[in-house]
Amino acid sequence: xxxxxxxxxxxxxxxxxxxxxxxxxxxxxxxxxxxxxxxxxxxxxxxxxxxxxxxxxxxxxxxxxxxxxxxxxxxxxxxxxxxxxxxxxxxxxxxxxxxxxxxxxxxxxxxxxxxxxxxxxxxxxxxxxxxxxxxxxxxxxxxxxxxxxxxxxxxxxxxxxxxxxxxxxxxxxxxxxxxxxxxxxxxxxxxxxxxxxxxxxxxxxxxxxxxxxxxxxxxxxxxxxxxxxxxxxxxxxxxxxxxxxxxxxxxxxxxxxxxxxxxxxxxxxxxxxxxxxxxxxxxxxxxxxxxxxxxxxxxxxxxxxxxxxxxxxxxxxxxxxxxxxxxxxxxxxxxxxxxxxxxx
Amino acid sequence: xxxxxxxxxxxxxxxxxxxxxxxxxxxxxxxxxxxxxxxxxxxxxxxxxxxxxxxxxxxxxxxxxxxxxxxxxxxxxxxxxxxxxxxxxxxxxxxxxxxxxxxxxxxxxxxxxxxxxxxxxxxxxxxxxxxxxxxxxxxxxxxxxxxxxxxxxxxxxxxxxxxxxxxxxxxxxxxxxxxxxxxxxxxxxxxxxxxxxxxxxxxxxxxxxxxxxxxxxxxxxxxxxxxxxxxxxxxxxxxxxxxxxxxxxxxxxxxxxxxxxxxxxxxxxxxxxxxxxxxxxxxxxxxxxxxxxxxxxxxxxx
Numbered sequence: 005x006x007x008x009x010x011x012x013x014x015x016x017x018x019x020x021x022x023x024x025x026x027x028x029x030x031x032x033x034x035x036x037x038x039x040x041x042x043x044x045x046x047x048x049x050x051x052x053x054x055x056x057x058x059x060x061x062x063x064x065x066x067x068x069x070x071x072x073x074x075x076x077x078x079x080x081x082x083x084x085x086x087x088x089x090x091x092x093x094x095x096x097x098x099x100x101x102x103x104x105x106x107x108x109x110x111x112x113x114x115x116x117x118x119x120x121x122x123x124x125x126x127x128x129x130x131x132x133x134x135x136x137x138x139x140x141x142x143x144x145x146x147x148x149x150x151x152x153x154x155x156x157x158x159x160x161x162x163x164x165x166x167x168x169x170x171x172x173x174x175x176x177x178x179x180x181x182x183x184x185x186x187x188x189x190x191x192x193x194x195x196x197x198x199x200x201x202x203x204x205x206x207x208x209x210x211x212x213x214x215x216x217x218x219x220x221x222x223x224x225x226x227x228x229x230x231x232x233x234x235x236x237x238x239x240x241x242x243x244x245x246x247x248x249x250x251x252x253x254x255x256x257x258x259x260x261x262x263x264x265x266x267x268x269x270x271x272x273x274x275x276x277x278x279x280x281x282x283x284x285x286x287x288x289x290x291x292x293x294x295x296x297x298x299x300x301x302x303x304x305x306x307x308x309x310x311x312x313x314x315x316x317x318x319x320x321x322x323x324x325x326x327x328x329x330x331x332x333x334x335x336x337x338x339x340x341x342x343x344x345x346x347x348x
Numbered sequence: 349x350x351x352x353x354x355x356x357x358x359x360x361x362x363x364x365x366x367x368x369x370x371x372x373x374x375x376x377x378x379x380x381x382x383x384x385x386x387x388x389x390x391x392x393x394x395x396x397x398x399x400x401x402x403x404x405x406x407x408x409x410x411x412x413x414x415x416x417x418x419x420x421x422x423x424x425x426x427x428x429x430x431x432x433x434x435x436x437x438x439x440x441x442x443x444x445x446x447x448x449x450x451x452x453x454x455x456x457x458x459x460x461x462x463x464x465x466x467x468x469x470x471x472x473x474x475x476x477x478x479x480x481x482x483x484x485x486x487x488x489x490x491x492x493x494x495x496x497x498x499x500x501x502x503x504x505x506x507x508x509x510x511x512x513x514x515x516x517x518x519x520x521x522x523x524x525x526x527x528x529x530x531x532x533x534x535x536x537x538x539x540x541x542x543x544x545x546x547x548x549x550x551x552x553x554x555x556x557x558x559x560x561x562x563x564x565x566x567x568x569x570x571x572x573x574x575x576x577x578x579x580x581x582x583x584x585x586x587x588x589x590x591x592x593x594x595x596x597x598x599x600x601x602x603x604x605x606x607x608x609x610x611x612x613x614x615x616x617x618x619x620x621x622x623x624x625x626x627x628x629x630x631x632x633x634x635x636x637x638x639x640x641x642x643x644x645x646x647x648x649x650x
Contacts, residue, residue: 037592045609072591073605086491086500087508087590107491206608234610 034067034270039089041076041163041253042206043227047290048093054286055277059270067270075204076163083107083258090262090271093255095163097121097316098324100256109260123252124278125292128313129164129171131243132212132221132228139219143245144175147220148193155218156198157208159331159338164205166332168222170321171249173331174314178247182320192341213239224251225308226291250313405623408616420606420614421621425594429602430621432510436598437578440517444574448525449567453559455526456533457541467530473522481519482587485512508590513598516584521574528570529563536562568636572629579625 040048052069059067072079072087076095083089084106094100097115104110115122133141139152147154157165172194173187180186195201199217202208205227212221213235220243223231228242255275262268277283284294288304297305314320321327331337378386410417420426451470455463473481489496489506499506506512540562544554560567582600589596597605599618606615 042608070592070595072593074591082508082590084491085486085507086489086496088505 034065034267036067036069036090036267036271036274037088038069038071038091038093038274039079039083039087040071040073040093041079041095042073042204043164043224043230044093044253045071045073046230047226047287047292050290051278051283051286054282055274058277058282059273065270069274075161077102077161083109088261088265089258090265090267091255091257091275093253095251095253096166096324097252097254098328099163100254101324103256103258107260109258110256111259114256115254117257118255118275119279120295121252122254122256124255124275124283124295125253125287126295126313127225127251127253127292128248128311129167129222129251130225130228130248131245132223132231132240133243134219135239135241137241137243141220141243144172144247145179147172148190148197152197152220153199153218154194154197154220154222155208155212156195156201156222157204158201161203162205162208164224164227165201165208167224167249167251169331169338170316170327171222171314174249174318174320175245175247177320188337188341191337195342225293229291229307244309244311247312247314250315252316402623405616405619408612409620411616412613416613417617420611420617423614425597426602426606426614426618428594429597429599429618432513432595432597433579433599435510436514436517437575439514440521440578441571441575443518444521444525444578445567445571447522448529448570448574449563451526452529452533452563453555455530456536457538457559470523470526473520474527478520478581478583479587482516482584484519485516485588507588508592508596510596512588513585513596516588517578517581520581520584521578524574524577525567525570528566528573532563532566533559565636565640569633572633576626576629580622 038048038052048069048071052071056067056069059065072082072089074082076099079087079092080094080099080102083092083103092100092103092110100110100114101112104112104114118124131141131147133139139146139150141147141152146152156168159165159169169191172191176187176190180190200211202211205224208221209223209227209231211217213231221228221231225242225244228240232240232242255278257268257271257275259268262271278287279296281299284296284299285301285304288294288297288300288308291307293308294300294305316327317323329336333339377383421430451466454460455467486507487493489499489512491497491500496507504511506515540558541554544558549557579598580600581598582604585598586601586604589598589601591597591601591605593605599622603615603618603622606612606618
């Protein structure tokens with residue numbers, strides 16, 4: 005009996021000791037938390053290292069920057085629920101507005117506090133097609149020709165998908181001279197050609213690239229380039245349509261958190277450094293369009309060709325506050341034109 | 349071997365009933381075709397749903413060689429995820445061991461009002477979706493809750509920090525130990541304990557020398573299951589983690605991140621660690637059963 009209890013205790017101790025691999029997290033002098041959205045992972049990995057070096061050189065203070073990535077809306081929700089973000093760098097203005105409104109940690113006029121509507125870099129929506137562009141897709145009109153199948157995430161859940169939708173809408177608005185019946189018919193046709201609506205941009209890319217579904221992926225420009233780098237340059241071509249949407253992912257200081265933590269100065273510098281020459285060059289390197297292109301070497305800009313970009317603040321949309329409920333709210337236009345399963 | 353014995357025992361039964369002209373057929377066994385089909389089905393099912401995915405995980409992890417595999421595991425964020433997972437399990441499992449034994453002891457050895465209600469409560473984490481389990485803690489400790497801001501003003505972070513992850517893990521793994529012990533202890537009854545007490549043993553002595561030896565195998569099994577789930581939990585932890593890299597990502601969350609970053613080798617390398625932990629758990633359990641098999645059978649009959 006004694007022997008058995010001993011061996012039992014030994015087994016229990018063994019199991020426990022296997023788990024205590026050692027504690028201890030390394031904390032630097034100052035730690036910043038940047039809460040961001042999905043496709044910026046590679047960008048901020050580079051940028052954080054550059055900023056830490058710059059800050060060390062300027063003040064002698066070591067700063068560790070931690071990042072958290074996820075769907076933009078989900079990340080905003082986490083900050084509202086108490087995630088201790090010093091800065092937020094999200095996909096949509098509306099998500100930062102939500103933090104401002106629901107937590108009061110960001111003032112309502114945050115957009116005017118940094119240059120270019122608080123968007124240090126912009127992006128747009130382009131087409132990713134199979135190598136050689138077998139379906140000959142060059143413009144938005146080509147998306148609804150023949151048996152072309154498109155891949156795009158669900159605008160109800162994905163920020164990127166809303167930009168896809170609005171880019172298509174902007175083109176159709178110009179094409180049909182603002183005739184809403186025709187625009188809606190075009191958008192409805194477009195979504196009938198989507199065999200699956202993934203919940204996020206990364207999922208849609210996986211559907212297109214790995215599962216081989218569809219002829220064209222409506223994608224963030226930087227994600228389209230990333231697909232080439234990750235899955236092989238010989239697999240896809242990027243088609244930049246003559247016109248698209250100007251996506252302005254905004255950044256903001258979370259005043260309520262930086263004041264509590266005493267990190268206002270370094271957090272503010274972190275955001276301002278995005279607008280510096282170095283920050284702009286890093287953004288361009290990761291295929292974001294710099295808001296101040298003059299400071300970026302020409303060869304980096306060559307990869308980002310010029311095209312007609314329509315802003316969300318254009319009268320055809322009237323800003324996010326108006327476009328969001330009109331197009332994507334319950335019973336909005338997307339609900340009216342898209343019936344799940346209607347693609348079959 | 350076992351089948352042969354059964355045949356011997358049943359040979360009398362059907363012989364008496366065979367009035368029909370059909371050839372004699374043993375009712376307790378199947379024809380060779382049916383046997384083959386059933387076994388193929390069972391093995392195929394097992395292979396398709398268990399062996400194949402497990403093999404795929406290992407193949408993907410080593411696709412680019414051992415060097416890449418080790419490099420992937422050496423990433424600082426991954427190392428911190430492994431440490432965090434082990435830390436969380438090291439806190440959650442012992443606590444659940446204590447809770448589980450106490451709950452099972454109370455339920456199996458005593459009669460009191462609201463006992464069924466208590467059993468239902470213990471089962472709650474099984475029936476609630478893990479996402480809800482996480483959201484409970486967001487509601488309790490979030491910035492808009494009663495407790496969260498007060499704790500924060502006293503310098504205690506719960507949500508989006510290690511304590512929140514530990515709490516969510518404890519909640520999700522709560523039933524494992526208790527559920528394993530309750531039927532065993534109910535089966536064993538209170539006879540041994542009554543004898544011990546009537547011989548003058550104190551409460552602790554009774555527990556330590558009588559109850560614990562009786563339940564130790566069930567307890568160990570419960571702890572192993574609890575540990576496996578504590579390390580593998582995704583849903584609840586995902587809600588309360590905040591996904592801060594190198595700080596609040598556990599191994600399952602790290603797998604998702606790596607996968608979404610197209611870092612397939614690293615994602616599957618971390619997966620092999622999780623799968624490896626599960627395998628170690630099973631091997632440990634099988635070994636103990638093999639080594640102490642007689643005793644386990646003995647204690648179950650108690």
